[in-house]
Amino acid sequence: MGAQKIIIDTDPGQDDAVAILLALASPVEIEVLGITAVAGNVPLSLTEKNARIVCELAGRPDIPVYAGCDRPLKRKLVTAEHVHGKTGLDGPELPEPKIKLQEKHGVDFIIDTILQEPKNTISLCPLGPLTNIASAILKQPKIVSRIKKIVLMGGAYFEVGNITPAAEFNIFVDPDAAKIVFEAGIDMVVMPLDVTHKALVTEKRNEAFRQLKSPVGIAVAEMTDFFERFDKEKYGSSAAPLHDPCVTAYLIDPKIFSGKNINVEIETKSELTLGMTVADWWGVTDRKANTFFVGDLDSDKFFSLLTERLGRLPI
Numbered sequence: 001m002g003a004q005k006i007i008i009d010t011d012p013g014q015d016d017a018v019a020i021l022l023a024l025a026s027p028v029e030i031e032v033l034g035i036t037a038v039a040g041n042v043p044l045s046l047t048e049k050n051a052r053i054v055c056e057l058a059g060r061p062d063i064p065v066y067a068g069c070d071r072p073l074k075r076k077l078v079t080a081e082h083v084h085g086k087t088g089l090d091g092p093e094l095p096e097p098k099i100k101l102q103e104k105h106g107v108d109f110i111i112d113t114i115l116q117e118p119k120n121t122i123s124l125c126p127l128g129p130l131t132n133i134a135s136a137i138l139k140q141p142k143i144v145s146r147i148k149k150i151v152l153m154g155g156a157y158f159e160v161g162n163i164t165p166a167a168e169f170n171i172f173v174d175p176d177a178a179k180i181v182f183e184a185g186i187d188m189v190v191m192p193l194d195v196t197h198k199a200l201v202t203e204k205r206n207e208a209f210r211q212l213k214s215p216v217g218i219a220v221a222e223m224t225d226f227f228e229r230f231d232k233e234k235y236g237s238s239a240a241p242l243h244d245p246c247v248t249a250y251l252i253d254p255k256i257f258s259g260k261n262i263n264v265e266i267e268t269k270s271e272l273t274l275g276m277t278v279a280d281w282w283g284v285t286d287r288k289a290n291t292f293f294v295g296d297l298d299s300d301k302f303f304s305l306l307t308e309r310l311g312r313l314p315i
């Protein structure tokens with residue numbers, strides 16, 4: 001099987017950065033056609049810049065980066081500087097990007113690529129709020145039947161919320177967009193907090209990144225050192241969850257992960273539980289399954305894959 005053609009939709013964010021690096025380190029399994037930035041962890045002006053910084057860190061200035069939507073479909077933007085720092089990539093000192101942002105809007109890049117490429121050959125990998133994906137579906141509904149699959153990070157069930165007691169950040173920021181995407185009928189794989197909270201960067205695992213002694217390995221270790229302090233304070237955990245790299249690792253080796261085909265609906269009305277992913281894990285409704293909802297992973301396999309692949313990026 002040739003490399004899977006994907007578009008990464010992202011709000012970097014340290015964990016987004018690691019997910020992008022993993023994808024770019026794996027050209028046999030993954031061909032990144034482009035990266036579309038969305039407002040999320042930090043405003044769009046920073047997420048698009050961070051995406052360009054990460055492509056250069058990976059030694060891939062050829063990857064086109066597009067700016068997408070700068071706010072949710074209907075609601076006010078909520079950002080997460082308290083987790084990711086004011087730049088969104090706090091931790092390492094990384095140079096200003098030289099590569100230019102593409103002129104085209106990210107939503108139009110998604111639409112044009114899916115219409116131009118053969119049907120069922122393009123997968124979308126959203127790592128942030130689903131505003132760009134939903135906007136593309138609203139603008140050009142014809143893309144729905146042509147998308148191969150969506151593999152996204154978002155939501156939670158047993159782990160409940162990380163931005164409110166009920167909701168995970170990516171879904172909470174734009175619940176209306178999430179509802180459109182989850183109801184579109186597209187083949188979906190969802191990496192919720194239930195699995196990403198088991199992808200914990202322990203001291204030993206972070207040291208393995210540092211021991212790569214490459215600019216990428218050191219930068220990833222420094223990003224994690226910064227990023228983990230939020231989860232340590234909040235959950236008292238000894239390590240940071242690497243959320244977004246679960247998406248790109250799944251594309252490389254899906255056997256690392258396990259889950260169930262279930263129905264997931266998005267709460268968009270209640271102010272109390274806004275953005276909650278109501279996951280019918282136990283099949284107590286007759287609602288049709290619409291996602292493969294991942295609940296677990298082999299974390300040792302995950303981290304050895306991630307470390308080995310990051311080690312392939314330029315010295």
Ligand code: RIB
Pocket residue numbers: 011013014015016040041127128129153162168169170243244
């Ligand atoms: O809740 C975790 C998700 O929100 C991750 O994608 C992180 O980067 C933030 O976007």
Ligand code: CA
Pocket residue numbers: 010011012013015016041127128244
């Ligand atoms: Ca993200």
